[in-house]
Amino acid sequence: MTDFFFKHLLQKDGWKSNIRVSVDSEGIITSMVETTNSDNAEIISGFALPGFQNAHSHAFQYAMAGLAEVHAVSHTSDDFWSWREAMYSLALQVSPDQMESIATMLYSEMARQGYTNVAEFHYVHHQKNGQPYDNLAEMGSRMIAAAQTAGINITLVPIFYQKGGFGQEPNDRQRRFISKDIDTYLNLLAASEEACKNYTGANIGIGIHSMRGVEPSCIAEIAKNGPQNIPFHIHVSEQLKEIEDSLKHLGKRPVEWMLDNVNMSNRFHLVHATHLTDAETKGIAQVGANVVLCPTTEGNLGDGLFPLKNFQNYGGNWSIGTDSHIGINPLEELRVLDYGQRLISHQRNTYTSPKQGDSGQFAIEMATLTGRKAMGDISTEFFAVGTTLNAAVIDEKAPLLATTSAEKRTSTIVYTADATQQIATIVKGKIVVKEGKHNLQTPIRSAFAETLKSLSNR
Ligand SMILES: [Zn+2]
Known part of the structure; x- marks a missing residue:
């Protein structure tokens, strides 16, 4: 069992604050409550969207x-x-x-x-x-x-x-x-x-x-x-x-x-x-x-x-x-x-x-x-008990977002946020990306560099 404390979580009817979410070992949400108690929970400070x-x-x-x-200069049909x-x-x-x-x-x-x-x-x-x-x-x-x-x-x-x-x-x-x-x-x-x-x-x-x-x-x-x-x-x-x-x-x-x-x-x-x-x-x-x-x-x-x-x-x-x-x-x-x-x-x-x-x-x-x-998943709530916890978390300190009301927040994210403001990703109840960095960034990048060298197409 893992607990997350979301300071801001988006649902279909808008932004919720201070939501404590418990997940089981498979990342299925077992409870969701509004509370100020964040003891022993992983605190997620940004704005959490459904993954x-x-x-x-x-x-x-x-x-x-x-x-x-x-494109070849003389080539007129590059399609x-x-x-x-x-x-x-x-x-x-x-x-x-x-x-x-x-x-x-x-x-x-x-x-x-x-x-x-x-x-x-x-x-x-x-x-x-x-x-x-x-x-x-x-x-x-x-x-x-x-x-x-x-x-x-x-x-x-x-x-x-x-x-x-x-x-x-x-x-x-x-x-x-x-x-x-x-x-x-x-x-x-x-x-x-x-x-x-x-x-x-x-x-x-x-x-x-x-x-x-x-x-x-x-x-x-x-x-x-x-x-x-x-x-x-x-x-x-x-x-x-x-x-x-x-x-x-x-x-x-x-x-x-x-x-x-x-x-x-x-x-x-x-x-x-x-x-x-x-x-x-x-x-x-x-x-x-x-x-x-x-x-x-x-x-x-x-x-x-x-x-x-x-x-x-x-x-x-x-x-x-x-x-x-x-x-x-x-x-x-x-x-x-x-x-x-x-x-x-x-x-x-x-x-x-x-x-x-x-x-x-x-x-x-x-x-x-x-x-x-x-994906074959017919769940219709963004976050709900009985469904898997998958979330994308946007930086709450980004200058525009830090100063935007909850009412105007989602559109401000969709129309202004850049990739650097995507700070964390939670998949199946596990934090995969933290502070903008994938957990395995270094080994994955070096293996990829070797692969691309061997393909020599770039
Ligand atoms: Zn295709």
């Missing part, structure tokens, strides 16, 4: 973050597809040890920035020659080991990747990703689920790379007859070319096809969903499916802007993810997402609803609760 949920990650891509910004070639080169090169080291560094950085959970959309499954490892989930188990070392919760989402595009066989550069049919994928999923048993902070999701990456009939089949009680993730409608190809091969746009052929519900998490018609936007909201937005990556890749305001008006729910990890600060994701909408709508109230006019509070609640669903 951020990173609903979309490809960990290995962290090793190439920032490297795709030197997503050229970036993808650079990504394939890296994916073909990483060993299991290197993968684990990169993911450990990344996840510890996520924790430093306030993320307590990550959904790892994991598709580099096989050996460099394309043959499966003896343990089908070798690479996935490295992700779990990385999360355990970094002290963060992971939802491993092993990805079914089958094809090289609509109506196309996979190309050789995709050989580490491919499961040839549903049974092969389900074996991988079962091995991955088994690997999750090695760490109490791990659980499993089901994932389809995209409509272009898996035969549509197989997507419908897995959605219908695969596991039903775990989250279902899929990339969709990120690129205009993908929509053109889908129209050519299926006579329908990707989301339109999904709505017509898959019985979607609130366990579905559509990643990006950038290019939608109004009917698709409404359709996703109506079936209760969620969208995972990755604003810094989508901006970096030049994807486009998701119709967020319309989606929210239809009652749609969204979470955030850091995807390629060009940025890994949750507040930055929330701001980039909001500002993109402001720039095209010429209005400032992106994050409001009939029930909630406080943009910061709206954004935190939406990203937290929908993000948790993406």
